[in-house]
Amino acid sequence: MxxxxxxxxxxxxxxxxxxxxxxxxxxxxxxxxxxxxxxxxxxxxxxxxxxxxxxxxxxxxxxVGVSKNLKIQQAFKNLGDITVRSNISAFTFRNTNTLVNCHGKLLAFVSDNTHLFYAFTRGILESNIMISGAEAERVNSFFKAEKLLNKRDKLAAVSVQLPQDNSKVAGLYYQLFKHLAWSNIALYEVVSTTNEFTVLVEEPVVEQAFSVLKNLKN
Incomplete structure (x- = not known):
């Protein structure tokens, strides 16, 4: 019992x-x-x-709490540059057999314009495209035959460089999400690579999100 x-x-x-x-x-x-x-x-x-x-x-x-984990404390001290990009547009399309062809057109354009913010995530049923707002109409053009499920403008991306061995630190992402949640910051999208972590938030709270991530280094 x-x-x-x-x-x-x-x-x-x-x-x-x-x-x-x-x-x-x-x-x-x-x-x-x-x-x-x-x-x-x-x-x-x-x-x-x-x-x-x-x-x-x-x-x-x-x-032993992850907040007291020495590896996490060291990882926070070794966080790299934090970059903010504003005026981001995010699109959500239903996955189809033709979506990849449309994405190929966009990739060709992005490869010639490396200054743009661009990210792509693919799920089982839908895919997200995040791109500098100035190119939102180009996405509309390339994907005009696809099923648009959602579109958001006036987002901002906050990216932080993670230490090289971050994948071996248990609880690191938990701490990142926890501090953002405790500051009442809603995340529209999360994008990560091996050594980079990016969150998309609404522009009015971008300074707060930047401050939260910056303070982790201290």
Whole structure:
């Protein structure tokens, strides 16, 4: 039979932000126990006292938090240049057999205009194209026969250079997303390569997103 302690552990592990805040001792145990008590009672299918939940919280031993991971701290210190590009347009097209031909036309144009911001991601059912807003009409022309699912203008791209060994650092992307989320920054799109991380956000919050990523280096 599941215990109160096991139920508390289950809930905390499903909410990493909460677990990390608890580990940093910035959460009131009594208030958290009151909040979790109804869920614990539901999981155990019996009434559970708040005091029992609070005791389980105090005894809970969380794994070493990624925020205290020395590899992550070192990776943040080694973050490279942060670049901001404004006036980005993003298109979402339904995947078809002819979409790749249209994309070939766009690639030929982009290869001759290397100053442009350009990114492409392909999913199972749809593909995204992100390009400098000045060339939005060119995308409309090249893809005019394709099914446009969504289009957004006035976006901005914030790119950060990651250290060479970032793929070996567990939790690095979690920390990037966490700090952006805690600053209430919604991400329209995320694009990454081996050593580069880019987020697309609405232009009004681009300075805030830049500040969040820059502060990670400190």
């Amino acid at each position: 599941k215990t109160v302690a096991q139920s508390v552990e289950q809930l905390l592990k499903s909410r990493p932000f909460l677990e990390e805040a608890l580990q940093e001792n910035i959460i009131n145990y009594s208030a958290l126990a009151e909040k979790l008590q109804p869920e614990i009672s539901l999981l155990l299918k019996k009434s559970v006292k708040t005091g029992a939940v609070m005791m389980a919280l105090r005894r809970y031993k969380s794994p």
